[in-house]
Amino acid sequence: MSAPKKVVLAYSGGLDTSIILKWLQTEYGCEVVTFTADLGQGEELEPARQKALTLGIKPENIHVEDVREEFVRDFVFPMFRANAVYEGLYLLGTSIARPLISKRLVEIAEETGADAVAHGATGKGNDQVRFELAAYALNPDIKVIAPWREWDLTSRTKLLDFAEKNQIPIAKDKRGEAPFSVDANLLHTSSEGKVLEDPAEMAPDYVYQRTVNPEDAPNEPEYIEVGFERGDAVSVNGEAMSPATVLTKLNELGGKHGVGRLDLVEGRFVGMKSRGIYETPGGTILLEAHRGIESITMDRGAMHLKDQLMPQYAELIYNGFWFSPERTMLQAAIDASQTHVTGTVRLKLYKGSARTVGRWSDHSLYSEAHVTFEDDAGAYDQKDAAGFIQLNALRLKLLAARDRRLKG
CATH class of the missing domain: 3.40.50.620 (HUPs)
Structure with missing residues (x-):
């Protein structure tokens, strides 16, 4: 060169x-x-x-x-529409x-x-x-x-x-x-190296910078509400906020309750494994809330297909292919799935955990009339399930009959 x-x-x-x-x-x-x-x-x-x-x-x-606003609006939020998690745990901060x-x-x-x-x-x-x-x-x-x-x-x-x-x-x-190296942005902090290199040794408390120790978090839970429009968080506790402001607020709430700590040994793209300590308080809340609102607004088929695509999407981001055609193609499919992902999720923050405890939406597919254990007033005929089961069981019955015949 x-x-x-x-x-x-x-x-x-x-x-x-x-x-x-x-x-x-x-x-x-x-x-x-x-x-x-x-x-x-x-x-x-x-x-x-x-x-x-x-x-x-x-x-x-x-x-x-x-x-900060561009970062959350154009990079973090599109990624969270996909519920992207690398190797089952890492939120890709x-x-x-x-x-x-x-x-x-x-x-x-x-x-x-x-x-x-x-x-x-x-x-x-x-x-x-x-x-x-x-x-x-x-x-x-x-x-x-x-x-x-x-x-x-x-x-x-x-x-x-x-x-x-x-x-x-x-x-x-x-x-x-330095006892360890740190990379930080609005989504997370990442600490690695030196004192953290032995994955058998527990990370010292001083490594954590954005979250309190869950054991030292408040003894009373805190309930918050996150509002969504088309898959993106737009409000916290009823207050409309910009993308970066939403994440900042969720970081503050999550950090106070010790939410979002992760001790991970990950497979790097270059081939080796590395151990990192991640803190993603706001992102952990956001992922939980997003899955909560998707659960009542997305069709099962679309949700399950999206979950199949997610690991590949997450790996593309981890490996540096954000500007690749395949990531763009997946993003188009993911964004199309978010058309009706609008509504509000209530979460409970307590001692390191963020859990959905309520969700509601004008776009909801949930029908209490169909799932109630009480009289459903004809909304669902339980006798229909018999034929449904028989059709789905046909190939299994044929397989079982063949196997029994060959054994005999």
Whole structure:
């Protein structure tokens, strides 16, 4: 690959991406543009702007953007319409943020005339795949630079030496090895590495940042109501809210009750297994509520087909194929299924759990007249079930008769 002339870097303002910024300048002699996204990670982003300025980035080349609403509206909510869960447990909080970051990197590259983008993902993880597949899907001609796969800064000591040599400020708490690494956004926090690498050892309490210990959560349950329109949450406790505000509120409620903790060993796309500690309080409530409203508004056939499609959809997101034609095709089917997924769900939050305890909708398919144990006034003729059973039993009876004949 020829040396880039201008690079758009996904920049957090932290030590690692600051080292990458300076490395790009020294290694390639190129102009660097920074992009810092507010995805709801809970950190003040203005220091990232100031840090970029101190590292010689022109003010016009520093992009700090609040993308929380776009993140939830265009990425998180479409994913939750599918009830997407990877390997039965993981709500894909890190995975779903990467295509948005890549999208903005490519867009800013086009706006600024940059010919390359760069990210700080390592060569062992999934994020390098997600960043790069998304970037190439949006611009097949873009150059992608992954310094962790190129440089010789292979130890913490070498990284700190490079930082000192290039006058990059190093916070005192960065001198020693961090006990674990954290990725956070409005949907979740993800912690992995170091103290968490042995899957046989229980994660220390200090790893959890967004949720209280369920044992220390309030001793009284809290009941909340989430309103939906066409599969998306639009209100909490009767108050209409924007997508990001809904998720923020559910995070607050779930965190208080210790909802959404997950200790997971997952199969990475690159082949290895890794152990992570995830906290997804609002997302856990949202998934439970969405399934609750679907249960009374969706036809059985549509629901069951959607549940069959879900693992494939979740794997596409996990593996970085958000902008692929197959994900788009599945999304169209999923969105079509949500036409009548409108109504309200009541949930009970208590000691780490979020459980549906009520649901209602003007679009409901639930008919009390058909399921009642009392007199159904002719709504359902129970005698009809006999023929239904006989027709469905015919092939089973034929199989059983053949097997008995062969045994005899």
